[in-house]
Amino acid sequence: MQRLLKYEYLFLVPLLLSAIFSLKSFWQKWPKPYRLLSILVIVSLLTELAAFFWRLFIHKMFFWDYSKNNFWIYNLFITIRLGILLVVFYLILDAPRIKRIIPPVAFMLVSFGLLDYLIIQGPFQYNTYSVIFAHIPIIVLCLLYFKQLLQETRIIVLHKEPLVWMTLGLFVYHAVSLPFLIMLGFLNMQQSDLSLVFLPINDTFNLLMCTCYLISFLCKPQLSQPH
Amino acid sequence: MQTSTLATALTIIISTAIVLCLSIAIIYFLFLYQRKRFRHQQELVEIREAFNQTLLQSKLAIQEQTLDHISKELHANFSHLVSLININLSEALPQIPVEQRENIIETKSLAKQLMSELKALSANLNTDHIIHIGFVKALDNELSRLAKTKKYEIVIAKTGEEYRMLPEHEIILFRLCQEVLNNVVKYAKASKVSTSLTFSPDQFELTIADDGSGFDVEEALKRSGEKQSTGLLNIRKRAALINAEFNIASREGEGTLVSINIPRPEILKSLVL
Numbered sequence: 001m002q003r004l005l006k007y008e009y010l011f012l013v014p015l016l017l018s019a020i021f022s023l024k025s026f027w028q029k030w031p032k033p034y035r036l037l038s039i040l041v042i043v044s045l046l047t048e049l050a051a052f053f054w055r056l057f058i059h060k061m062f063f064w065d066y067s068k069n070n071f072w073i074y075n076l077f078i079t080i081r082l083g084i085l086l087v088v089f090y091l092i093l094d095a096p097r098i099k100r101i102i103p104p105v106a107f108m109l110v111s112f113g114l115l116d117y118l119i120i121q122g123p124f125q126y127n128t129y130s131v132i133f134a135h136i137p138i139i140v141l142c143l144l145y146f147k148q149l150l151q152e153t154r155i156i157v158l159h160k161e162p163l164v165w166m167t168l169g170l171f172v173y174h175a176v177s178l179p180f181l182i183m184l185g186f187l188n189m190q191q192s193d194l195s196l197v198f199l200p201i202n203d204t205f206n207l208l209m210c211t212c213y214l215i216s217f218l219c220k221p222q223l224s225q226p227h
Numbered sequence: 228m229q230t231s232t233l234a235t236a237l238t239i240i241i242s243t244a245i246v247l248c249l250s251i252a253i254i255y256f257l258f259l260y261q262r263k264r265f266r267h268q269q270e271l272v273e274i275r276e277a278f279n280q281t282l283l284q285s286k287l288a289i290q291e292q293t294l295d296h297i298s299k300e301l302h303a304n305f306s307h308l309v310s311l312i313n314i315n316l317s318e319a320l321p322q323i324p325v326e327q328r329e330n331i332i333e334t335k336s337l338a339k340q341l342m343s344e345l346k347a348l349s350a351n352l353n354t355d356h357i358i359h360i361g362f363v364k365a366l367d368n369e370l371s372r373l374a375k376t377k378k379y380e381i382v383i384a385k386t387g388e389e390y391r392m393l394p395e396h397e398i399i400l401f402r403l404c405q406e407v408l409n410n411v412v413k414y415a416k417a418s419k420v421s422t423s424l425t426f427s428p429d430q431f432e433l434t435i436a437d438d439g440s441g442f443d444v445e446e447a448l449k450r451s452g453e454k455q456s457t458g459l460l461n462i463r464k465r466a467a468l469i470n471a472e473f474n475i476a477s478r479e480g481e482g483t484l485v486s487i488n489i490p491r492p493e494i495l496k497s498l499v500l
């Protein structure tokens with residue numbers, strides 16, 4: 001349990017708090033995208049806890065004794081998270097052309113994610129292909145949401161809108177950690193020490209993203225959002 | 228190996244730094260642009276509000292001028308004509324057969340009544356007269372006129388030490404009361420009208436209550452939009468001009484209570500006329 005106090009697990013604090021605060025989106029009946037984001041936050045927390053405790057004791061609990069490798073949990077989460085975010089962006093983006101494009105692209109990306117998980121890279125190796133194919137569409141969708149905000153005719157106070165904070169966190173994390181995550185598979189194979197040196201980059205932006213989650217659930221959706 | 232490690236590390240650091248800077252720039256631009264637009268829209272709203280305020284004030288000024296004109300016409304021409312009728316009747320009276328004299332006397336009495344009604348109406352329409360006698364006296368006169376019809380029981384209650392407010396405020400307040408009383412006469416089917424005036428330095432409070440048929444306020448406000456009838460909305464706007472809070476409480480069959488509150492009224496220490 002002492003391990004939880006390390007910097008790499010610091011993000012669990014805002015993640016846990018945001019998961020708790022996100023529950024109000026259900027009992028206050030916030031619109032669907034917010035509730036989906038709440039599910040995303042709760043799933044993120046459960047994934048982190050499952051991965052942590054898998055390494056600690058679940059892998060050899062009861063009558064089984066599996067490998068300590070918890071990549072299969074993170075890899076599965078990449079595709080689930082992408083699926084949820086694609087639905088959220090489908091709901092919040094207004095442009096008809098984008099709305100038409102999202103479902104087939106989502107189907108292809110989720111299918112590829114499952115294929116990578118089950119066949120191409122397998123569940124026990126970090127699915128860098130899935131990461132790239134998940135990060136790039138999320139970055140693009142975040143930018144499309146920003147563009148929509150710029151063209152918005154109604155007054156939206158940006159710093160009080162949960163979706164803005166959520167998108168900011170997602171955008172910064174996915175954009176900034178992308179170069180490192182693209183290289184991660186290569187580094188794991190060639191220079192594993194170097195990959196460990198750069199992990200704090202991922203941890204830092206993960207912490208930032210979870211803080212944005214927390215801020216977003218401390219705000220209230222503005223009436224004008226979403227359409 | 229050492230060089231390749233360094234190159235890889237540098238690549239990751241530089242690309243991460245570039246992407247981070249770009250992300251920050253995008254977010255900064257988004258917030259900056261949104262803030263500018265927000266300010267611009269706020270300015271537009273303020274300009275629109277100021278324009279509406281000016282428009283309303285001009286409308287009120289025009290209305291006052293028109294009422295003034297009508298008042299003067301009533302006083303100068305109509306009253307004069309009624310006086311002439313009265314004089315003619317007086318002159319004709321001795322020459323009329325005795326059996327018809329009673330009719331003439333009755334007509335003369337009606338002409339006198341008409342004259343006093345015209346004078347009262349003229350006084351209530353005349354802005355200078357209202358400013359001269361003050362809001363309270365003007366409202367008293369208006370209520371007396373209602374009482375004279377014998378259709379309504381009028382109750383007036385005053386609390387606190389009476390004071391005068393800014394003349395333009397008093398005029399708007401009086402016109403508001405006229406509008407409310409007009410609505411009572413037109414729609415309420417009331418038999419009793421109670422008015423209370425509460426004077427305190429921090430607040431002026433006026434209530435006009437009737438025991439009439441009442442109405443559904445929300446429904447009326449909704450319908451005013453559909454029917455393009457702006458009575459209630461106009462009253463509210465005028466009240467806002469003098470920083471007054473205007474409230475109506477009513478239910479069908481239970482009468483209506485109109486309250487006008489002016490927090491911190493602008494009290495006149497002396498009125499120069």
